[in-house]
Amino acid sequence: MTLYPEQYFKNILEIDVELLKKHGIEGLILDVDNTLIDLDKKMLPGTVEWINTLKQAGIKFYILSNSNKKEKVKKVAEVLGIPYFYFGMKPLKSGFKKVAKLMQLEHEKIGVVGDQIFTDVIGARRCHMYPILVQPIGEKDIWITRIKRPFEQKIIDQFQKKKGEEKK
Ligand SMILES: [Mg+2]
Numbered sequence: 001m002t003l004y005p006e007q008y009f010k011n012i013l014e015i016d017v018e019l020l021k022k023h024g025i026e027g028l029i030l031d032v033d034n035t036l037i038d039l040d041k042k043m044l045p046g047t048v049e050w051i052n053t054l055k056q057a058g059i060k061f062y063i064l065s066n067s068n069k070k071e072k073v074k075k076v077a078e079v080l081g082i083p084y085f086y087f088g089m090k091p092l093k094s095g096f097k098k099v100a101k102l103m104q105l106e107h108e109k110i111g112v113v114g115d116q117i118f119t120d121v122i123g124a125r126r127c128h129m130y131p132i133l134v135q136p137i138g139e140k141d142i143w144i145t146r147i148k149r150p151f152e153q154k155i156i157d158q159f160q161k162k163k164g165e166e167k168k
Contacts, residue, residue, distance in 0.1 A: 001122075001125050001126070003117055003121065004158075004159040004162070005131040005159065006130060009133070009134050011044055011137055012035065012044065012047065013044070014134075015054075015111075017054060017059070020059060025062060027061065027132055028054070028110070028111045029061075029096065029099055029100075030061075030082075031063075031066075031115060031119075032073055033040060033062060033115075033142075035134055036076055037163065039142070040140075042138075043076070045160060056057060061080070061082035062083055063085065066088050074086075079136045085102075088159045091118065096112070096123055107127050109156040110130065111131075112127075113132045113134060113142075114131075114133065116152065117152045118148050141146075155159050
């Protein structure tokens with residue numbers, strides 16, 4: 001199993017309908033912390049418009065967060081008008097499987113969007129979903145994430161290098 005994402009973007013706003021259609025993606029599972037909101041709970045500007053544009057194109061959404069803070073996750077979900085599942089235990093498969101079922105989509109048609117390789121990307125890979133990695137929108141991380149970042153950066157660097165070589 002590869003630790004690489006399929007796509008790597010600065011933030012969610014760079015994910016467009018064309019890309020999703022091209023890869024047969026009909027639904028997106030979204031991470032919350034540092035993907036949709038920063039550690040101060042501030043949402044990335046433009047998120048609501050981005051969701052609505054993709055919704056209009058028929059893309060389904062579900063939030064899958066590892067956070068155990070229900071109220072925080074619920075609030076984000078309400079603002080965006082999409083269902084949520086919190087305390088998701090990513091990269092374990094159970095949360096992804098449950099959400100896929102609720103979305104009524106085959107795993108191959110689901111993109112997983114998140115800022116962490118060790119939870120979002122690996123979880124997606126294990127479930128045969130399409131991993132889309134984004135850069136964390138905030139500078140701050142909780143301690144456990146901070147420990148993982150240097151390892152992630154190494155994998156991201158390798159991935160970028162590999163992609164660069166493929167283009168040559
Ligand atoms: Mg995250």
